[in-house]
Amino acid sequence: MTGVPASAAGGSSQAQGAGRAPGGATAHSATGASADTPDAAGTPGPTGRMVAAEGAKPARGGKIAAAAVNQASVWNIANLLTMLRLVLVPGFVALMLADGGYDPAWRSLAWAAFAIAMITDLFDGHLARTYNLVTDFGKIADPIADKAIMGAALICLSALGDLPWWVTIVILGRELGITLMRFLVIRYGVIPASRGGKLKTLTQGVAVGMYVLALTGWLATLRFWVMAAAVVLTVVTGLDYVRQAIVLRRQGRAERGETLEETEE
Template identity: 80%
Template sequence: MTGVPASAAGGSSPAKQANPASLEKAPKGASVADVSAVGAPDAVEPTAAAGPGAAGPDAGPADAADGRAPRGGKLAAAAVNQASVWNIANLLTMLRLILVPGFVALMLADGGYDPAWRSLAWAAFAIAMITDLFDGHLARTYNLVTDFGKIADPIADKAIMGAALICLSGLGDLPWWVTIVILGRELGITLLRFIVIRYGVIPASRGGKLKTLTQGVAVGMYVLALTGWLATLRWWVMAAAVVLTVVTGLDYVRQAIVLRRQGIAAREAASEETEA
């Protein structure tokens, strides 16, 4: 009989199976999810009958019956929007911020000269430095960059380093001029970045990364109650950190001047083209 639809006849013969031509038109009342699930010929196996399972491998009978989007689509949408403030990169940054007052308390405990307390303070400082190596990498690699992270990350970096330097100088373990040079450079370069941001961004250089690593090692060695040749070694490491701090700071100033000149030249050229 030609007037009876194929779905009205019982059984499961090949004539009753779905084919691409029959999927081109969706029944009345079908949702977009139903059409997209069964309307693509490549998504339907030649021997698979159209039915509840056509809504997707993760969708249940209810999803196909009431026209709701399949669960797989919901999971995909959630994955796209998962870069919230509460991601692993920002949590590591928050941990560094929390470690700052803890480090200061451990550093100054019992007068600030007890080797046991200084060892605990070193552990807190080391954790902060290690998390600094990973949070930025995780944010860039897994697209977890947020406005909070852009602001909090540099604050956390300078807070833990500044707290360590000020504590060491306050206890008499490190000359104040070293603390002033390092902190002055960090704050000055940060201000310089904001000044030239209209012309472009000054990228982090290898020298800057080496400076950060050397500073962390040197300050960490000063936090520990070292004696003998290790105390002499830490002096040389700190001297190298101060040299790198000054040299890389001057290089950032040079880059800022070049960037500003290029930006001004580009604006003037664009203005001349507009007037012409």
């Protein structure tokens, strides 16, 4: 027994804590002060242990909840649209080559599958960025789905004799080459999609869609010029991405060299 009431002892210790705070202001609230205030025996009181434990629980619970959200986010709407586009690829090929590949009815159904794939390509990326639904699966599957549907359409068209093989080679070579280049320079930074690249994608989709349909007359002439524009945009934007990659690599290596020099000093 110290002869001092517990309330007085608590008040004294709080006053001392307030005196130690910078500028004379109380650093903690009454509950927070009791967490750091020893009892009469000079050891941390049970209240302090309880507050500390309660303060730690939300942090652990938050990590568990965040992990659960990340695991569940794989099945978000953006990824489901990407999966749908992947599933449409074999269906599109089957419709495109049905009955020898020249039946207007089957080609119309193939065009519908291609159009759905192109539309989902526009929406899944927008939804992922707008609603923070970006996942590792989406980062990998989305470009694969894009290249798969476009590559399948171009190869089918060239195999049927509707489109010269050199057009297919130029477009697919550019797409695969730029994708590989992005991975090679990812250590230095990310090459953002340009307006020209987005226009290229749109023009390619319209041109290939027009070739998938069994068009005749002036529409057949129009699709030729649309495809020509798509090829030009494909080459020009591809060269621009190469230029950006070279600049990004030089800047990254220069910054790394400066960092090494500062470290040696």
